[in-house]
Amino acid sequence: MLHLLYKSSYVFMLFYYAIIPLGYLTKWWVTIEKMKGNSTILVTGGAGYVGSHTVVELLNNNYTVIAVDNLVNCYSSGNEKPEALKRVEKITGETVTFYDIDIRDKEALDKVFKTHKIDAVIHFAALKSVGESVQIPLTYYQNNIGGSSTLFEVMANNGVKKLVFSSSATVYGDPQFLPITELHPTGQGCTNPYGKTKYFVEEILKDLCTSDQEWKVVLLRYFNPVGAHESGLIGEDPSGIPNNLMPYIAQVAVGRREKLQVFGADYPTVDGTGVRDYIHITDLAIGHLKALERMFSPCFKSWKAYNLGTGRGYSVLEMVKAFAKASGKPINHEIVGRRGGDIAECYADATLAKIDLDWVATRDIGAMCRDTWNWQKKNPKGFHSS
């Protein structure tokens, strides 16, 4: 009798430690695979820089994509699909359903949710120029916060409570320590309205998760996205004078701008110029897929924030040198005084994304420059070239 009990305890242990967990794992795996195969993702700001590259990766991984965009920051000839999304379809051979909608238009947005069975949302739609946000803050608050809160309301009304939010390392303000982990304080020292809108939306989402346990939210804090899709068909297409280093360098290389101004060469860095954590746009896009998968897993609860960066910084002069090498063009540049609000160094600790999301940035500075140059060369005037 005792012997039997002894034996049955083994069976129990086997069941407890092996079969039950295996069952769970299988269930999760099936869930994730099912979501991957059949999920429909609404992408707001889907025609933008990060949006369009993410749509490519979604389509390549069998997701169905509904893109909405108000086209305020992207090129579209007439009433058709924006050029960026036409090119996405060319790259992937898949179709993107597109709606020319401002996400502040509640009725129009609601109609999209009623028309399609949406499983999750990736939310990129926002104004994104730091300098402009200082000039017209109210426009930024209305677009970025008003738009987001309308989106969240429509999502909740339609029972869609899974969201990946396009946030930014600007929520950390001036770094208190380096590399920046996700535990770094946020909101303190956000000096411009753009950064504040990202921080405020993060806070709204955290409060939403506290109030309703059905919400699942991933906040992705980007460092400095650069590069382009390796096909050279899509890339960053800033309107007017580029705010960021890489597109500026690219426009100098292609002859659209005379020379690059380097703001400050007296920072306490490797060569005195500012150091940033640049990340290839394709790595960044893949990060969104990993975030979706994580969010779809049954063990994911409430909200979580992840840094998306390479974890190492490059100086302005290192970027100039790398781009000159990749493009074979000299990058005309001059050192000028520091620019107000700039910091010396900023780079990510991306360990958490590696552990939780099984994600690492794999494309190096050479690939970033090569792909930017490939895009710039083929499209000297961005999407207007077509």
Place this chain on the structure above:
Amino acid sequence: MLHLLYKSSYVFMLFYYAIIPLGYLTKWWVTIEKMKGNSTILVTGGAGYVGSHTVVELLNNNYTVIAVDNLVNCYSSGNEKPEALKRVEKITGETVTFYDIDIRDKEALDKVFKTHKIDAVIHFAALKSVGESVQIPLTYYQNNIGGSSTLFEVMANNGVKKLVFSSSATVYGDPQFLPITELHPTGQGCTNPYGKTKYFVEEILKDLCTSDQEWKVVLLRYFNPVGAHESGLIGEDPSGIPNNLMPYIAQVAVGRREKLQVFGADYPTVDGTGVRDYIHITDLAIGHLKALERMFSPCFKSWKAYNLGTGRGYSVLEMVKAFAKASGKPINHEIVGRRGGDIAECYADATLAKIDLDWVATRDIGAMCRDTWNWQKKNPKGFHSS
């Protein structure tokens, strides 16, 4: 010749040190007096607790008042003017123009600005329950931030760029030092969505002032408003169970509630119960007039924040005792455990308001309790009693 030069330098000095400043002073004084006499002030949330008391003081000081309110938190029988504003008219013998408008309704709000020549806005309209804000955060963000930013947009479109904003000491979060001055950090440790909406709106206003020098903004950070107008005609009329101590005590005294629960008697305070800086609603209302006058003076630029408090704290048990004395009723109460999120002590340093606004709170705890009791006794069911 030298003698003449010497003499004329005296004339110059007299002119420079006496006549020019005197001229300026006269000009300012005339401007302020003119504004006081002829100004039209739009009051959002004008039918609410702080709103209605401020309208009384405005009318008593010859301002013309346009009140807008969506009546979500106040009693109105049918389509007429809300009861609180009828009583305000009774107190003052003056008329209030009233619009039943939600400030998120841009067109309706714009019509008000087109109909009246508005000189400045005092902005109270907001949802205000801390507990409710945790339950339905999105509603709070949409009302308080969405409403405010629509108001600011309509103001700017109509060239009205003077605003007094009803903020709160909650923007300071857990006090890092006491008494709290206006230099205390804000936004850190705001633990509930209500407090965050106040903080976010403050930040939006600061950014607005940075972007456009025509904006003039006073942020008034209230400590704990209590009491009622001495006439007993208007007062705090919470819907449902009161969130705040004073109306709860009053409802116990009048027999609407059985007993008061005191959350925690083991705080490091005078008697173990929480200490807050209570301020009489009439003092608070007068603070808004002082803020308006300050804002109308030509030397006022950009934005400034002021604490409105008495500068001294009272414990829960001290308030209970004072109310029992004022009302002649015993206040049935029991000590229970601490409530999450509560802090031991919080009180203001109100020196800046004294220096800049020439404002001090003059009504003591006795007056606060007496006026609350007078209001409660005459209106046991608030405005519904009428």
